[in-house]
Amino acid sequence: MPITYTSNEQVEVYRFSVPAAILIPLVAVFLQAFVPLKLHFFSVFDLPLLVVIFFALARRSQVSGMLTGAAIGILQDALTPSLPIGVYGIVNTVVGYAASSLGVKLDVENAGSRFLVTIFFYVIHEIIYFSIARGLVGLTLHWSWVHELGSAFANAVLAVLLFAVLDRFKQRT
């Protein structure tokens, strides 16, 4: 499953219907808040982040990617009581921008590239998150490479499955 360099002309840009664009992030945030109550291990996953990456890769628009990331991140912040609003917003804005930038240059339609891209962005996400949480908010967080890489791997596996499902909502421009 090669990760190939593509020219802009070869890249397909997708769009989503308004209900899908609104409901998919909402459902992701809802599941992230609800499922860990019943399945505790589910808190390892970061569904909102995966949705940000998916939209950014599919739309291949930097502005759209960063705005989607900011909106989903702020929604996540609003549900997290002990964090000020903006921590996840900043992180997901950067991830949305970077993912859409990468989507323009790489073929991210196959499972292998999606797997690697998700691992990469998950680690980037965690690094930025930890930097903000420690540097700006003053939280005491401990970094563990084992934990982060394990989580990145789990999220990447989930992303391959999730992206295959979400592909059904894509519309060609």
Add this chain to the structure above:
Amino acid sequence: MENLISRYRNVTILAALLFGQVLGLAIQVKRSTENRPTRLIRVWAVDSVTPLERGIVRLQTGASTLWRNYFYLRGVRQENRDLKQKIQQLEIEQARLSEDAEQAHRLQALLGFKEQFISQTVAAQVIGSSGSEQSRSVYIDKGARDGIKPDMAVITADGIVGKVLRVFNRTSQVLLINDQTSGVGALLAKSRLQGVLRGTPSGEVVLEKVMSDETVQPGEAILTSGGDQIFPKGLPVGTVISSSPGQDLFLNIRVKPATSLSRLDEVLVVTQQEEREPAVADGVRLRAADILAQRLPSVPEKSPGELNKIPPPTSGLKILPAPGAVASAQTAGPASQKPSGSTAQAQSPTAKPAGTGPADKKPANVTASKPGLGATQPATLSKPVVKVPVTLAPEQKPQLEPAVKPPAPAPDQPTAPPPDQPQ
């Protein structure tokens, strides 16, 4: 310049978005110490997510209840037998503990201590979480319209859970005790060492601020100290897992929470706490009277018609109530209005004014014709022999007036009734 911005349009938008969020973040961090109202965006987010959560939880609970209560009843008989056996064991245990508690209450009353107790709670269902590994909090399905307010304690039957952080109309956010921004005043049950219970970034719970020269054993129970003004004193917090020397002369005590914080289902929000002086039953003194009353034979209650048929006594004592006794009897509760015909209760030197304590509810078993009771000296009875040191308060002393004065002994002298006298 215009070309430069249009050329780097996306980067400019990114910079503007990040700058705006960082600025907002900095403002919030600076103001975080102030008690500010909940931001509108949080209200919107919660209102958009929690209705679905609430609906799913109710559906799930309903289906689960239907299954458990109507279909899946296997083993219920055995469980019922086990529970009955457990109830018997607990009753025995309760009888033993109630004596200790009564003694503790008396001591508290003597020392002028005030006790905190939970007077009102609201049951709530956990319907969601923050969804973040770094923030340990849950959402419950009760909010401002159910009387929930910020900083109320949230508990289960096993122990404490956390405190209410934000309140919305029909939902509340509860900060769990294993969140790193949480803090609970706690003490070790045996050694009574006080500390502060905190969460860690990894979701563990530790007890801080216990000096390292103290000895803390694993397995020791930890209770709330009441010092945080949120949790009432004495609620179970957890048990010590391990204790080791930490930084700054303090012990590093890891704690296993009494409640399973990752499997919360239903919780209780303490909506009202009260502080009162411990109510003490007049245990020691009344107990003697109770024992006496129980051992003496009783007279069955008679209707007024039957009472009228009884000829007037030709011997014995007529009881005149103490001053104020009539008024108190009229204003007292049902217990004091019982036709007791008792001198033990009426004359009990230690009895409280009618209707003020448990003593009033005790059945009166002693006949009125029994002379000698209520005297200032130990009463000695022929059957059974019970010596009860009693002392009458002057205002409570009933006046004993012999209808027909017995020849001997004098009315103020305690005597045992003749063996052949009907009791």
